[in-house]
Amino acid sequence: MPIPAAYNVRPDTGHPSETPYAPLSWPRTFLTWTSADSADTIALTGDISGRNSPAGIAMTAGPAGLGMPTFDLKADQLPNMDGGLFRSTRATTRDITLPLVIRGVDRTSLIQMHNRLMRALNPNAGPGWITATEGDGIARHLECYYVSGAEGSEAQENAGFTWMKMALVLRAMDPYWYSAAERQYDWHLDTGTALPFLSSSAYPGFFPLRISSASFNPSGLVDAVNDSSVEAWPVWTAHGPFTSLGLENVTTGQRFRLRDNVTVPTGKALVVDTRPGIKTVLIDDVNAWPQMNADSALWPLRPGMNQLRVTATGLGPTTLIRLHHVPRYLSYVGG
Incomplete structure (x- = not known):
């Protein structure tokens, strides 16, 4: 049988009463x-x-x-x-x-x-x-x-x-809904030599958001956070000089690597665009798919925490490896 109870009566738990929740003032969408x-x-x-x-x-x-x-x-x-x-x-x-x-x-x-x-x-x-x-x-x-x-x-x-x-x-x-801010991670020898970052024109109103920078430590890991329930596909821009570049997502076990004899000199750049429908690897605007190792993958950032490792040799003061991605969401309010 039903137990009669008043909707505004709370049972006595023996603990001090909780502070009542105060609704937040929230502008309309x-x-x-x-x-x-x-x-x-x-x-x-x-x-x-x-x-x-x-x-x-x-x-x-x-x-x-x-x-x-x-x-x-x-x-x-x-x-x-x-x-x-x-x-x-x-x-x-x-x-x-x-x-x-x-x-x-x-x-x-x-x-x-x-x-x-x-x-x-x-x-x-x-x-x-x-x-x-x-x-x-x-x-x-x-x-x-x-x-x-x-x-x-x-x-x-x-x-x-x-x-x-x-x-x-x-x-x-x-x-998927896309964020209005790009996330960015840099790897370079000297933080003072980082190149200027310009926001993408693919969507209106984007602005760059620097997250962190790291050195080329082969054993070092950088935590990259994808604050969404949906995979994010990064764009890598690597400015020379460097040789044997490796881009690895340690969390998922996937990695992209150029062949050991491939060198990108000073003044040239490698662009790896992993986004669906694009999937390009270019060195100085020339197709560089043949320069990839056979086991390479254009990997995404999974939802949540991703541990990334960037390795390279033959570095110089202008070497800069940059990852940027735009988080995408299930709904206009996130997810």
Whole structure:
């Protein structure tokens, strides 16, 4: 039988009462769309009151697809037995639905804002970026193409003289959200000779974040943290001179190594891009895949702590090995 209890009565445990939890004040999530050429950034959770601008865009209740991506599970059916045998899983493309309302102080301002959004969404120009900024100020990006939703409907509940509603459907080929800051690790002989680092232009608003630097100690390990549940694929840039370069993830047992007779001289650079869909090894912009050892792998950083080791010979004062990666997440709030 049920035990009657009042919802606001706590049992006496004999210990001093705990301090009641005080809810934190938390600003609302801010969402923007950046066009393919990064020339225009439009607030999708903006002001539609008309007090600050003639027209604006706001999001109504019901956005979908901003959390975890959908996963495709592969399994083999077992003969003469119940169930199946799991084989693999992968994240599929992600569809996002954003219910929006555009409002202007007059018809002209409404049309101008509508046309501005249409130009920024045009998939013929390439993918744009959704940027979600949480109340703590942390921003994450997702590269998307416009699919549908802005065809227009003049039904009474969808449009008026100075306003209109639409439910945009956007598709992300890469389903993971990316951080707005790159993580960076350096290996060099003299910390005063480190070359300047410029943030990547692949995503708007990125800034470099130096984590640590290390020397070329063959027995020394550097801890690299991937604060996500998703693998991160680094880009290595190695400035000469050096010979027999080895890049090893001790945690996973994977490593990349150039052949022992391969030397990158002063003024030249090796770039190893491990990112999915790219996977290139270049020395001075020339394909260097044949210069790799046969057992080399373009390895990722696993979620959590990774112990890395960089080894090389024939070093000089301008030698600099740099790893940088952009953490990616399951959801716009992390994960």
